[in-house]
Amino acid sequence: MSKSRDAVHEILRQSTGFRSAQDVFTKMRADGAKIGLTTVYRALQSLSDDGRVDVLRNDEGESVYRACASQGHHHHLVCRRCGRTVEVAGPDVERWAEVVGAEHGFTEITHTVEVFGTCQSCSTGAPAN
Structure with missing residues (x-):
């Protein structure tokens, strides 16, 4: 393997x-x-x-x-049109997941969050940053 x-x-x-x-x-x-x-x-x-x-x-x-382009836990912004992807940290999401899990008696919380949209280049025809 x-x-x-x-x-x-x-x-x-x-x-x-x-x-x-x-x-x-x-x-x-x-x-x-x-x-x-x-x-x-x-x-x-x-x-x-x-x-x-x-x-x-x-x-x-x-x-x-x-x-993976980065080490550690992260999330993604993904363009629906061209597939361009940006890795982003989400400290608010991390805290929210822990709080929600704890409120319901869950431990060892994991999660995935992906945000889809249209990048600037696809929206305006401008070059991507």
Whole structure:
């Protein structure tokens, strides 16, 4: 699994945006890799569990992945049109999740927050910052 996992991670590191498991699989097969789609899914899950890739669900509910650009917990702003993604901290969200969990007697709270919108470039035709 380590060799496959490393190969999947390399595909994501070379990508500029989020990619689906099917995209990764298709790219690897086109490059001559003898890998199955199930192995790609397992590698992506392992990389996600290790914090080496970000995973989010797009507007269609599909999980998409990319190599992490930052260490530690963070959230994403994602453009619905072009897929541009900005990593953001969310200290207010972190506090809220802990409070809500505690109010209901939950411990070991985890969460994911993704914010979707339209980036400035897509909204105005101006170059992205």
